[in-house]
Amino acid sequence: MYKALNYWVFGGFTGEKTAYEFIDFAVENKLDGVELTVCDCLNPEITEEECKKIADYAKSKNIGIRTLASGFFWGCSLSADDEAERQQAIAFGKKYIQIANWIGAETILVIPGATRVAWEPDRPVVSYKNAWANATASLKELLPVAEKLNVNLALENVWNRFLLSPMEWKFFLDQFNSEKIGIYFDIANCCIYGRPQDYVEILGSYVKAIHVKNFEETDCAGGLHGFGDDICKGEVDFDALKKALTAINYTGPLTAEMIPFSRLPDLVLPDQALAEVTAAKLNTLF
Numbered sequence: 001m002y003k004a005l006n007y008w009v010f011g012g013f014t015g016e017k018t019a020y021e022f023i024d025f026a027v028e029n030k031l032d033g034v035e036l037t038v039c040d041c042l043n044p045e046i047t048e049e050e051c052k053k054i055a056d057y058a059k060s061k062n063i064g065i066r067t068l069a070s071g072f073f074w075g076c077s078l079s080a081d082d083e084a085e086r087q088q089a090i091a092f093g094k095k096y097i098q099i100a101n102w103i104g105a106e107t108i109l110v111i112p113g114a115t116r117v118a119w120e121p122d123r124p125v126v127s128y129k130n131a132w133a134n135a136t137a138s139l140k141e142l143l144p145v146a147e148k149l150n151v152n153l154a155l156e157n158v159w160n161r162f163l164l165s166p167m168e169w170k171f172f173l174d175q176f177n178s179e180k181i182g183i184y185f186d187i188a189n190c191c192i193y194g195r196p197q198d199y200v201e202i203l204g205s206y207v208k209a210i211h212v213k214n215f216e217e218t219d220c221a222g223g224l225h226g227f228g229d230d231i232c233k234g235e236v237d238f239d240a241l242k243k244a245l246t247a248i249n250y251t252g253p254l255t256a257e258m259i260p261f262s263r264l265p266d267l268v269l270p271d272q273a274l275a276e277v278t279a280a281k282l283n284t285l286f
Contacts, residue, residue, distance in 0.1 A: 001286045004033035005279055006069060006211070006257040007041045012270035013071075015040040019054045025272075026063045029279040033064030035255045036103070038096055039072050051102035066253045067154075067184075067209050068100050069109040074120065078138035079113020079131040079162070081124065086138055093142045101149040107209045107253070109184045110153050112139065112172075114160035119224075131162050136175065146180045154184035154208040157199075159224075164193050166202040173206050182208035186257070188215040188227060191235045197244035204248045211257040212282060229260035229274055231281045238285055256282045 010025055011017035019036055026034045036042050036054075058065050072092055080086045093110065100108045113135040117123040126134070139153065146153050155163070155173075163169050169183055185207050187196040192215070200207060214234030216226045228234065256278045261267060 038070040073111035079135040107152040182206040186211040191215040200244040224261040
């Protein structure tokens with residue numbers, strides 16, 4: 001299986017390490033690939049020339065760049081009621097798809113929208129009905145670009161109070177009737193609602209990429225502090241998950257994304273020691 005690491009644990013949220021340093025790190029830690037992030041590791045105004053330079057360097061080191069991620073859509077949403085904001089999110093999405101095409105990534109992580117962002121109280125509250133309609137309209141504008149440039153739009157299941165159960169996800173994705181849209185499935189994010197293997201079983205080929213981390217429940221459910229710094233410690237049943245992935249013939253990326261909210265209020269990234277430990281544990285899990 002293809003095993004990779006997300007940039008944020010290694011380079012932080014302000015781009016403290018270069019893509020080239022991260023690729024070297026992946027080689028040293030026996031990973032198959034890296035997940036670069038747009039707006040910190042990669043400038044959203046990056047050129048085609050620079051993308052190809054990074055891609056060539058990764059190829060020379062036998063390191064893949066199968067996925068890209070970005071936190072941009074938290075602050076500028078595809079489901080916004082404000083039309084100017086929604087159009088800004090769409091414009092970024094088109095640029096994001098182009099960067100993926102230039103750098104050779106098959107899939108981008110997309111936050112489809114949110115009804116409320118608990119950790120950003122200044123963000124507007126959007127009704128579930130409107131979030132569904134607005135996100136659908138936005139994604140229908142992005143899909144032709146993704147199909148033309150051969151990039152998957154993988155919508156992540158995040159704590160956005162929107163698209164919670166696997167059946168909601170299936171209904172939402174079915175409406176697009178496109179092989180270029182699916183879920184970027186975070187196996188820990190879903191633990192507050194259900195079991196990861198059930199999402200895999202129901203969503204099947206819609207699973208375009210997977211984020212690997214873990215979640216510890218406390219007081220029956222738990223909060224952000226449940227996302228710890230040990231990928232092996234928590235509610236995820238990796239044997240059941242692997243069985244479910246085998247059943248759907250999954251061959252996509254397995255990318256560890258470690259943002260240890262258990263350390264709040266002193267969440268400090270980058271953390272190269274955590275990156276190294278996580279890479280080693282990922283290689284034992286899969």
